[in-house]
Amino acid sequence: xxxxxxxxxxxxxxxxxxxxxxxxxxxxxxxxxxxxxxxxxxxxxxxxxxxxxxxxxxxxxxxxxxxxxxxxxxxxxxxxxxxxxxxxxxxxxxxxx
Numbered sequence: 001x002x003x004x005x006x007x008x009x010x011x012x013x014x015x016x017x018x019x020x021x022x023x024x025x026x027x028x029x030x031x032x033x034x035x036x037x038x039x040x041x042x043x044x045x046x047x048x049x050x051x052x053x054x055x056x057x058x059x060x061x062x063x064x065x066x067x068x069x070x071x072x073x074x075x076x077x078x079x080x081x082x083x084x085x086x087x088x089x090x091x092x093x094x095x096x097x
Contacts, residue, residue, distance in 0.1 A: 006073040013076040
């Protein structure tokens with residue numbers, strides 16, 4: 001089976017949620033996070049490139065996270081701790097390339 005960028009992004013984001021938040025997202029929980037971002041139910045923080053945006057939202061267990069979302073592949077790229085992304089609201093020192 002050929003692994004696409006979208007598949008790799010999803011696996012990476014699920015691994016990071018487990019690693020950083022101790023949360024093993026189910027497929028349904030992952031889809032709900034993606035849908036929340038797509039429907040503007042999450043708080044938009046910034047655009048990092050033509051395809052990557054940063055959002056802040058609650059995870060299913062109530063923890064707050066910064067989510068990097070790829071609008072081209074329609075996948076979550078990673079989940080970052082809120083405290084590590086920018087010192088001010090809407091400003092990020094972390095850039096995903």
